[in-house]
Amino acid sequence: MMTLRIPTPLTFTLWLLLILACGDDRPVGVAAAPAHAANPACLLDQICEAPAITAAFDVSVGRLRNGETLATALARLGLSWGQVDEVTRALVGSFDFTKSRPGDQLRLTLREGRLDALEYRASMTREWLLTREGEGAALQGGQRAIAIEKEIAQVDATIESSLYESLRTAGEDPSLAIDVADVFAWDIDFYRDLRRGDRLRLIVEKERVQGQLLRYGDILAVRYVGGLVGDKTYVRYALSTGGEGYFDAQGQSAKKSFLKSPLKYTFITSNYGGRQHPVLGYHKAHQGIDLRAAIGTPVWSVADGTVTRAIKGDKAAGTYLFVRHANGMETTYLHLSRIADGIQVGSRVKQKQIIAYSGNTGRSTGPHLHYGMKRGSSYVNPLSQNFPRAEPLPKAELARFRGQMAALVRQLSFEDDGKGGAVAAAEEEEEP
Numbered sequence: 162m163m164t165l166r167i168p169t170p171l172t173f174t175l176w177l178l179l180i181l182a183c184g185d186d187r188p189v190g191v192a193a194a195p196a197h198a199a200n201p202a203c204l205l206d207q208i209c210e211a212p213a214i215t216a217a218f219d220v221s222v223g224r225l226r227n228g229e230t231l232a233t234a235l236a237r238l239g240l241s242w243g244q245v246d247e248v249t250r251a252l253v254g255s256f257d258f259t260k261s262r263p264g265d266q267l268r269l270t271l272r273e274g275r276l277d278a279l280e281y282r283a284s285m286t287r288e289w290l291l292t293r294e295g296e297g298a299a300l301q302g303g304q305r306a307i308a309i310e311k312e313i314a315q316v317d318a319t320i321e322s323s324l325y326e327s328l329r330t331a332g333e334d335p336s337l338a339i340d341v342a343d344v345f346a347w348d349i350d351f352y353r354d355l356r357r358g359d360r361l362r363l364i365v366e367k368e369r370v371q372g373q374l375l376r377y378g379d380i381l382a383v384r385y386v387g388g389l390v391g392d393k394t395y396v397r398y399a400l401s402t403g404g405e406g407y408f409d410a411q412g413q414s415a416k417k418s419f420l421k422s423p424l425k426y427t428f429i430t431s432n433y434g435g436r437q438h439p440v441l442g443y444h445k446a447h448q449g450i451d452l453r454a455a456i457g458t459p460v461w462s463v464a465d466g467t468v469t470r471a472i473k474g475d476k477a478a479g480t481y482l483f484v485r486h487a488n489g490m491e492t493t494y495l496h497l498s499r500i501a502d503g504i505q506v507g508s509r510v511k512q513k514q515i516i517a518y519s520g521n522t523g524r525s526t527g528p529h530l531h532y533g534m535k536r537g538s539s540y541v542n543p544l545s546q547n548f549p550r551a552e553p554l555p556k557a558e559l560a561r562f563r564g565q566m567a568a569l570v571r572q573l574s575f576e577d578d579g580k581g582g583a584v585a586a587a588e589e590e591e592e593p
């Protein structure tokens with residue numbers, strides 16, 4: 162005679178938990194009690210075949226949701242208010258409850274309903290762990306010490322498309338592209354000046370946690386050999402008088418009075434050399450150059466100065482800014498999507514400060530930044546100006562500088578890999 166067995170509530174619960182285990186906020190592992198595992202009439206093979214564990218324990222993982230505190234998240238994950246209170250008390254002193262954020266991760270280990278461990282992870286370097294040593298013991302613990310391993314790594318990239326893509330192809334986090342563009346901001350416009358086959362080598366500090374990249378530290382030295390821009394090498398150097406900067410082998414500063422481009426390098430656009438970012442030729446009547454840029458690309462002031470105009474919604478120029486600099490120079494930024502917070506007429510701005518975001522406002526036929534430069538009362542072509550470098554290293558520093566940079570510069574030589582550093586042969590792309 163056949164017996165049809167309806168799943169017991171326990172079976173059903175376990176089945177439900179397993180089904181839900183794929184979700185982000187669900188228990189990830191549930192060990193069945195032995196009596197259940199031995200049940201021959203179980204309808205669910207995967208549970209029946211699970212190895213029997215003498216004491217049932219389970220692990221729940223979840224993330225804080227919007228508007229949740231640690232306490233409400235713990236309650237949602239199944240702890241009683243008494244258990245929540247115990248956790249809170251155990252964390253007082255080591256955990257700042259005001260700093261928990263949506264997305265923070267939680268992992269709870271329960272044994273027969275008793276909370277045995279709690280892990281809280283806010284980031285790769287901020288973790289807390291509470292454990293209970295046994296029956297009757299209190300939850301104990303606090304913030305975990307996370308070891309950060311530092312290394313100095315060499316990175317090589319050949320430009321195939323954008324700087325961003327090329328570094329990604331080289332196995333690096335593309336955030337490194339922004340750091341590289343920052344060092345060369347006075348010499349290279351990474352939206353326009355790249356050519357296929359250009360080469361980049363850099364030496365950079367990397368910080369890792371358990372083998373995973375946490376962040377890049379300083380770029381210690383970097384070399385770019387480009388078909389258009391030539392061969393540029395800069396080494397980071399800390400002056401004995403304080404401060405630091407990038408200098409070439411002769412002790413000349415990487416800095417100039419004006420940046421090469423008013424567009425900060427970002428990931429917003431993928432581009433290749435001049436192809437997708439042409440400059441529509443400079444002519445005087447136009448009073449500037451047009452730099453194609455995705456709407457929202459950060460615009461930085463190309464030099465220290467004072468904002469002289471900040472207008473929204475002009476019929477022709479759209480939203481725009483004028484900035485006056487030293488020696489009677491002035492720069493203009495037109496068709497902006499918006500002016501950065503806090504920027505108004507009279508604001509003092511620094512070189513590389515983000516003052517606006519590019520757009521397509523006013524009389525504009527597509528997303529671009531109109532960038533103009535005035536010397537006195539007349540407009541000049543910003544691309545054909547030669548701006549002076551910042552102060553070179555003082556003579557008193559040169560001996561120490563040369564001693565420090567010799568090894569780095571040797572490492573940046575391309576001779577070692579048989580390609581002879583002759584990247585200059587890279588063919589010149591046609592100008593648009």
Ligand SMILES: [Zn+2]
Pocket residue numbers: 447449450451530531532
């Ligand atoms: Zn224009």
